Amino acid sequence: MTAIEVRGLRKTYGSRSAVSGIDLSVPHGEVFALLGPNGAGKTTTVEILEGHRRRDSGDVRVLGQDPAVGGRAWRARIGIVLQSATDVADLTVAETVRHIASLYPRPRPAAEVIELTGLGDKAKAKVRALSGGQRRRLDVALGIVGRPEIVFLDEPTTGFDPHARRQFWQLVRALAAEGTTILLTTHYLDEAEALADRLAVIADGVLVAEGTPATLGGRAGAGATVSWTGPAGPVSEQTADPVALIAKLTAAGDDLPGLTVTRPSLEDTYLALIGEQR
């Protein structure tokens, strides 16, 4: 059984089409990333899957249930990590986690969730005193305290410093290791590459590519660029077979100082993919 199944999803705001026919399938236990520029339809798609927004047409199943009519029992099985909440400012971290836990049938112990999200030494701090990164980790804590089978993370690390992002990635990996299905949206390519088992690129409301971080958009089969410093200065050559090219170059016993072999980065592939849509 798949955790998320989407067929022909459409959503229009007035005359503007936000999502124009998306198909997705995410198996249980997978970390799936949805990439795309701002306004591509990522958040609309995720909010429909969360049950926060109604769709115009298409078939959607999350944990076997249509989110538009998902009842309390269904909501107990999903975890939503909010993007920009500023609530509970006057409560402490521990009070907040305990309270949200009280709304679920079999929550994780509050202390365990606080440790897992790295907020152990902040448990007694007021939420308003947390830094941006700590606040988002609290949002994750509140999203997972109900022991969800699937977690929605919508642009979770926007505005993080690099250190906070690495910590956040560790947290997502820990959740994935427990078998939680994770749907992540992001516009950071390195984040998708670091976390996702599979990913899809969405642009102007349609999926333009789907694959693993290594194969997305034909990346694995794309040509490589071999560069080195020759007697007359830096040289670059495009080739489908870099090994053969290097063997040929070194056959005469020459040294190849500054040798590099590069394939298109995920970012190059991504930009090419969304560029086609523009």
Add this chain to the structure above:
Amino acid sequence: MTTAAALPSTARMGLSRGKVEILQFSRDRTAVTFSFLFPAMLLLLFGSIFGDDYDQPGLSAAQIFSASMIAYGIVSTAFITMGVGIATDREDGTLKRLRGTPVTATAYFLGKLILVAALTVAEVAVLLAAGVAFFDLPLPTDAGRWFTFGWLLVLSVVACGLLGIAASALVRSARTAGAVLNVPVVALQFISGVFIHPITQLPDWMITVASVFPVKWMAQGFRSVFLPDTAAGLEAGGAWEHGRIALVLLAWCVIGSVLCLSTFRWTNTRDV
């Protein structure tokens, strides 16, 4: 799998909401100061300005204000706090977060009503203390009057609280909520005989309009608890009219429930 564990009951979740609502409110010093001291300040001002200039023996204008002002205190804590609180919850993500959990809307409302009930009891205590300390307001000694006080308080809080929930649907942002909600409240205080006594000084049409809304009946009810029965002659109907007060307030409880169930929105996006 997850099938075994039962979902928490609405009552349990409502209590849990009530606890964090009270905790959060008590830590917001501005809210605490403003909502408690404002009605008390009005009472001290009105009471001191009009002082004793009242021609009925054994009854001062300040004592009448002390009784009527309890109605204002309840409207200000129950209706305004509820309306502003929900508008704020909609804006800061509280409602969006709760919408993603197994909580029920009823449990959320229950939490708000618990907050509002606690605030109202405290508010009424502050007003009574001020009335007793500054204006010699006599506290009733017979159980009958306290019984009237009890049911009046409960019906008033529930009616005003439910109407506050309904009114929050009309408010677009938390920033303007206080101003918007205060317009009907202040207007009703004037035409309901809270600030003007006796109410019969008002034009007939004003009394007719005020009689549709709960505030006039609440103020009349609290006067009946704290003033001597001779003062009943100053009311619009020439009597305390307890039966009618109870009926009007009950009717507003029903109207409020229907309105809040039919107008409540979890978010301020229109398409959800």
